[in-house]
Amino acid sequence: MAGVDLTIQPGRVHGLLGANGAGKSTLIKILSGALAPTGGDIRWRGERVSWTRPQAPREAGVATIYQHIPLVPTLTALENILLDQRAFLRHRADDRQRIGDVVASLGHPFDLDDLAGDLPIGARQMISIAQALAGGADLVVMDEPTASLAGDERQTVYDTIRRLAREEGKAILFVSHFLDEIMALTDEVTILRDGRAVLHAETADLDEARIAETIAGRAITALGRRKTRSEPGPVRLEVDAVASPGKLAPTSFTLRQGEILGIAGVLGSGRSELMHAIFGADAHATGTVRLDGAEIGRYTDEAVAAGLALVPEDRAGQGFVPQMDIARNVGLGVMAQSGAGVRRVDAKDERRCAENAIRRLGIKTPGPHALVTELSGGNAQKVVVAKWLTDRTRVLLLDEPTAGIDIGARTDILLLVRGLADEGLPVILVSSEFEELLAICDRILVMRDGRVIGEADPNETSETDLTLMAGGGDRAPAGAPA
Template identity: 40%
Template sequence: MHRLTLDQVSRRFGEVAALDGVDLTLVSGEVHALMGENGAGKSTLIRTLAGLDRPDTGRLALDGTPLPAGNPAAMRAAGLRFIHQELHAVRGLSVAENMHLDHPYPRRAGLVDWRALNRAAAAALARLGLTGIDVRAPMTALGPGDQMLVRIASTLIPDAAPGARPAWLYVMDEPTAALTSGESERLFAVIGELVGQGAGILYVSHRMPEVLRLAHRVSVLRDGRNVSSRPLAETGEARIIEEMTGRDLGALFPPRPAARPAGEVVLRVADLAAGPLRGASLELRAGEILGLAGVAGSGRGALLRALIGALPWEAGSAELAGRPLGRGPARAWAEGLAYVPRERRTEGLMLRRPIAENVALPYLARLARLGLFLDHRRQRRLADELGGRVRLKAASVAQACEELSGGNQQKVLFARALAGGPRVLLLDEPTRGVDIGARAELYRLIRGLADTGLAVLMASSDLPELLGLSDRIAVLRDGRLAETVPAEGLTEAALLARFYHDDGAVT
C-alpha cells in the first residue's frame, strides 16, 4: 500500500495565495474526490503533484520519504500519472504508437519491433478489459471516450526508467467533460478495475453525481485552503456544496412555476433533416424550458446547430413566431434566435479579446455609427448592462476572456445571447465544465429568463440537469424526435430507458 502526503503546502502568485497550508493524503485502493469552485486551488494542486509548480512552503512525501518538489521526472518515477480532459492524440499514429509516446519503442536488431509494440499495447488494454480496441487503428478513429481509456491503459506499459515505480496514483482532472454517458460508464468501469488492482485515484470533477457514486473520500478546497476531508459516508451533496461555496445554496435547481396557461407557440419545427437528424418535429412555447435528450449521435446538438444555421438542412421547415425561419447564422440571430454553443473555448469565445468585444460580436451592425464606425462606448455600455444581468464577475468589460473562470466565461456567452432581446434561447450543454456555485447561478438565470416569457430549448447529456430544469423533455432516437414527456416526476432511470425504447411503465 502506498501513501502520498502533502503537508502544509503553500503557493503564491504575487498577492494571491493559490494554495495556503494545504494538507492532503492519497492512498492506494481508494478514489479520493477533490472538490472546489473554479479558483479554489485545484489546478495549482494538480500542477504541484505533477512537479510543474514548486511550492513556496511545505513538503510532499511518498511512504514517508520526501519527494523533490518541482521535478516532473521524479513525480513520474514515483508512480504518478495524470489524465486530463483535453487529450492530445498524435494524428496519423496508431493506437499502439500513441500509447508508447511516453515509452521507448521496443527494438530488435536496431529497428522498431512493431509486433512487440502492438503486443505490449494490447496487453495493457487487456488488463483493463479493453479487448475491443484495435491497437493498429489510427488513434483519431476512436471517439473521445475510447481515447481517454487508451490514455489510461498506456500508463500500464512498464516504465523503462531505472528505479521507476509502476503507476499507482492516477490524477483525473474533469475526465468526463467531453464524454457521453455511455463513454463515462466505460470510464467508471475502468476506474473500478484500477482500484481493484490497488491503484489510487484523485478524481477532480464538477459533476456531483459522479463524485457521490465513485468516491471513498472527499476533500474540499476553498480559496486555496482545506475546508474538509471526510469519508463519503460522513458527508453528502448539501454539505459539500456549502463547504465549496461558503454558503447554503439550498436546492440546486430553482422551483418550477405553479401551473399556468400554456404560452403561445414561438418555435415550430417540422420534419427537419440535417446531419444526423432524420425528421425532427417539435413545438416550443413562450416561457417554457424544453430539454433535448438522447444518446450520443441522436441529434440533440445537431438540432440546435441546424436551427441557428450552422448545419445545412436537407429537408424540413421551421417557423419562428409564425414566420418562416431564415437560413444562416446572421439571419437566425437577427430574427430572434440566440445560441450558446457546447464548446465555449473553441466555438464561442475569442479568448484573447475583451469581454465587451465578445458580447457585442453578433450585433456590430447595430452598434456602428453611420453604418461605418463601431461605437466603442455603446459596446462597453451594452457589455456592462448585460454583465450585471448575468452576474458576471470580472475586473471590467475590458478584461480578456481567457483570464476568467469557466463559469464566468459561460456567463459572457449568456450575456451575448441576451443582448439582442431574443424570442428563443438555444443552449447546448449550458453548464459544461462549470463549478457547482456558478452552475446554480446559471440555473437560476435560465429559469428566470423562462419566467419572463423567453422560450428555451436546451440540449444536455446531464440527466439531473434535464430533470431538474426542464418543463418537458423531448427524447431523440436515431435522428428523430421520438416522444416528448413532462419532466416533473420523471426519474433518471425512466428517462434513460426512453433513450432506447418507449416504455411508459418504466419509473
C-alpha cells in the first residue's frame, strides 16, 4: 500500500472498495492496530495517534469487524462478546442485559448461551457485529460483514448501519464487494487499486458500471444466461432420499453430465447441510448417493476416492491448510484422490500442478511456494478450487464459491465453472447470489427449512421470483442514503 488518503466522517457511511489484493486488508490492519504503518499519519478526533497494538484503537473507540470471524468456538455467544471487552471472567447480570439489548437490535439471530462453534457462519458473523456494538465504538470498520449472510439478515445489518450513522452519529467504514449495497448504503466511496486510492467520490455521483471498471482497471463483461444445451447428458450423480435428523428432510434428485445444478435458499434453509450429506461429511446422514451407478459409502474419504470434490463455504477454516504453501495445498487434492496409501505427492508434480493452476485461474502470487494466507481472499479461493481441478474429479460441489471476493475474481470463477461444465463436468452450485445462479445454472432447486420446495428454470425465472420462492427478503437495501 502506497500513500492512501482517507477521511471518515461522523454520521456517514464510507464505502471502501477494491479488487482482492488492492490494499483494503492492509489498511484495515493499520486502523485496527494490527500492523504499524511505514509512513504517513493517522489522526483520530483531530489528534495524531500511533496504534501499535489492537487494544489501543478499541480503547480509543475504534472497533473492527473482520471478514474471517475470530471467535472462540468453545465459548458461548455472550462469552465471545464479553471476551472482546475483557469482561469474560467477571460478567454480571447487567452485562447480560446490556448485551441482550444489543443482540435484540440485530433481530435475535442467536441465543446468548449458544456455543459459537455450533452456529452457522452467518450467525457467527452477527456475533462479531454484536461485539463491536457492545463496545460502544464511535468508528466501526466493517470488513465485508454481509458476505456470509442471507437476505433478511443482510437487511438487518443494513438497518443497523443506517441507525448507527444517522441516528447515533457513528462513523462507518464499510468494505464490500457487492456493488448494489455500496450504491444504496454508502454516502461516499474510496476505491483502491494496487495499493493506491484511485477514486474518491460521493456515491450519488457514481454508478455500478463506473465502480466496477475502476476496481478492475478494465471493463467487466456481464454474465449472460447460459445457453440451453440441445442434448442433455447421461445421468452421473443420483441422490436418493438423503436426509439428516433435524437438518435435512429426505431429498432426491439427479445430476447429468455437463449440468450445473443450482441450490438456492436463505441461510438455514439446508443448502450446506445437503452438500455435507452428499459428500459424507455428516455422520448422521442417511440415504443413498450413486455416481455412475455405483453407490458411494457414507464417509468423506470414500466420496473423495469415488471422484466427489467439495469446495466448502468456510475457505479459511476448511478449504486450505494455512501453514502450507500453494503447491502443497494444491497437491492435497491429488493426494486425497489417490487413496489412503499416498502420503505425499512428488514435489515436482506439486509445483507443476500449482503453476498450471496459477496460469489457468489467474492467481496473483509471487509463485507456487507462497503461503495461501499471504494471498487476498479471491486468490485464496482460487487455490481452494484449484485443489480439485484434477482428472479424477467427476462431480464438483461448490458451496458459496464467490462469497467475499471481488467482482473480477467472482467473474473469473463463474466463467471457470461454466467452462468446466461445457467440458462435461457435472457441478452443484450453492450461492446466496441468485443472480449468479440464474446466469450459469441449467436448473435450480429451491430449499426452505431443510427441504427442497421447488425447481426453477433459469430461462423462465427472475431474481425476484427466486427470492420469493426461497422465502428470503431482498438482498439489496431499499432506498439510497438520504
